[in-house]
Amino acid sequence: MAQVTLEMVAEAGVVGAGGAGFPTHVKLAGKADTVILNAAECEPLLHKDKEVLRDYLDATIEGMAASMRLVGANRAIVGIKDKYHDVIELCRARLPQGMEVCPLRDAYPAGDEFILVYDALGRVIPPGGIPLHVGAVVMNVETAVNVAISAGQPVTEKFLTIAGAVAEPVTLRVPIGVTLSQCVAAAGGPTIPDANYMVGGVMMGTLQADHEALVDKTTGGVIVLPNDHTVIRRRQQPWKEISRIGQSACDQCSFCTELCPRWLLGHPIEPHKAMRSLGFNMVGEANTIGTNFCCECNLCTLYSCPEDLDPKQVCTQNKRRLASEKTKYENPPFLPERAATHLRNRKAPMARLIQKLGLKQFRNVGPLRNDLLPTDKVGIKLKQHIGAPCEPLVQAGDRVTKGQVLGRPPVQGGKSALGTPVHASIDGTVSSISGGVVWIQK
Ligand code: SF4
Numbered sequence: 304m305a306q307v308t309l310e311m312v313a314e315a316g317v318v319g320a321g322g323a324g325f326p327t328h329v330k331l332a333g334k335a336d337t338v339i340l341n342a343a344e345c346e347p348l349l350h351k352d353k354e355v356l357r358d359y360l361d362a363t364i365e366g367m368a369a370s371m372r373l374v375g376a377n378r379a380i381v382g383i384k385d386k387y388h389d390v391i392e393l394c395r396a397r398l399p400q401g402m403e404v405c406p407l408r409d410a411y412p413a414g415d416e417f418i419l420v421y422d423a424l425g426r427v428i429p430p431g432g433i434p435l436h437v438g439a440v441v442m443n444v445e446t447a448v449n450v451a452i453s454a455g456q457p458v459t460e461k462f463l464t465i466a467g468a469v470a471e472p473v474t475l476r477v478p479i480g481v482t483l484s485q486c487v488a489a490a491g492g493p494t495i496p497d498a499n500y501m502v503g504g505v506m507m508g509t510l511q512a513d514h515e516a517l518v519d520k521t522t523g524g525v526i527v528l529p530n531d532h533t534v535i536r537r538r539q540q541p542w543k544e545i546s547r548i549g550q551s552a553c554d555q556c557s558f559c560t561e562l563c564p565r566w567l568l569g570h571p572i573e574p575h576k577a578m579r580s581l582g583f584n585m586v587g588e589a590n591t592i593g594t595n596f597c598c599e600c601n602l603c604t605l606y607s608c609p610e611d612l613d614p615k616q617v618c619t620q621n622k623r624r625l626a627s628e629k630t631k632y633e634n635p636p637f638l639p640e641r642a643a644t645h646l647r648n649r650k651a652p653m654a655r656l657i658q659k660l661g662l663k664q665f666r667n668v669g670p671l672r673n674d675l676l677p678t679d680k681v682g683i684k685l686k687q688h689i690g691a692p693c694e695p696l697v698q699a700g701d702r703v704t705k706g707q708v709l710g711r712p713p714v715q716g717g718k719s720a721l722g723t724p725v726h727a728s729i730d731g732t733v734s735s736i737s738g739g740v741v742w743i744q745k
């Protein structure tokens with residue numbers, strides 16, 4: 304197969320498969336000394352990364368090697384939880400010179416890029432920064448596999464774990480464009496009558512009311528939970544209630560700040576001050592609380608706060624307001640030395656988090672089922688990435704084949720807008736194009 308180039312990565316439609324969907328060819332156009340493979344999956348009950356790493360190790364290594372060459376790195380590090388002994392042994396036996404394993408504690412949020420870069424390299428990304436600012440490129444396992452195959456085929460498949468209240472928790476390989484309910488059915492279906500879908504995980508994912516929503520390049524997994532589950536109840540709490548209770552019940556203990564992963568890295572975020580702000584008008588003060596630097600990990604809300612308040616939501620509201628006002632926190636204080644003294648001993652152990660979230664009743668497994676999920680119909684979203692939605696290149700009635708380009712980002716000022724093409728994931732006929740989706744029927 305031909306050597307992978309940035310053009311191939313772009314044309315194959317490779318984007319960050321870990322959730323963000325940032326176009327990978329743009330990331331790999333930067334320069335770094337280290338490529339870090341993010342196999343640290345820390346959302347409770349999700350297992351996709353280590354399952355794909357185990358079964359697709361050669362392709363992952365190939366993708367890491369191609370990425371190292373493209374960014375000029377001389378080192379690659381596989382960040383994976385230390386509890387996955389079998390996968391670590393497999394990696395150590397097969398990784399070539401220049402690549403190594405960094406075993407990580409089973410804690411949350413181990414897979415956060417800022418935490419992973421610190422754990423793997425001891426470097427602290429500054430507030431508002433990205434891994435490239437400290438000489439690193441971080442990529443998800445599935446993204447590395449997609450980079451490896453980009454010389455020969457585009458991204459048309461997705462891996463995702465289906466877990467929680469389902470008959471058979473599993474990690475599936477599915478064509479992009481199947482529905483969430485097809486995936487849940489493939490896991491044996493819900494074991495409860497009132498199934499709620501948490502897409503992407505219980506901590507940072509979203510509660511998806513539409514069970515026919517489509518799987519795209521960034522869908523990370525589905526956790527099925529009943530109506531009365533604490534995670535679902537808290538997601539459904541209205542902002543007015545969050546704000547009213549927060550105002551009267553927050554005792555300013557500061558646990559939310561003391562355990563905040565970004566504060567522990569020396570960033571100037573103090574969620575307890577955001578909570579305090581609920582009680583008064585923060586004109587001129589709002590931008591110094593540092594909510595801009597909240598990564599929305601939800602640890603403060605679902606783990607740290609002894610009063611079951613929602614500092615994450617308060618930070619998020621504040622962050623959105625500052626963004627809409629275009630208010631910036633100029634020259635924020637940055638104390639990276641805090642990481643060395645505080646971070647190590649304040650990590651949230653996964654077992655305690657699972658217990659606290661009421662997830663212990665569910666099987667914490669997700670073995671990979673490698674047969675591609677069969678389907679007669681898919682809906683391919685024209686926007687599956689950060690950037691501009693693709694413009695369709697096909698119309699209703701066209702015959703298409705798996706891998707064919709269906710749409711491309713628009714050309715603006717003679718240049719392609721940020722984004723990547725999208726491709727057909729099955730052979731078939733375009734039945735319609737509506738609501739930003741190309742529907743294909745076999
Ligand atoms: S942990 Fe809870 S009670 Fe304590 S300061 Fe934060 S929001 Fe308030």
Ligand code: SF4
Nearest residue numbers: 563597598600601603
């Ligand atoms: S969600 Fe809470 S713990 Fe996470 S970064 Fe934001 S303030 Fe910190």
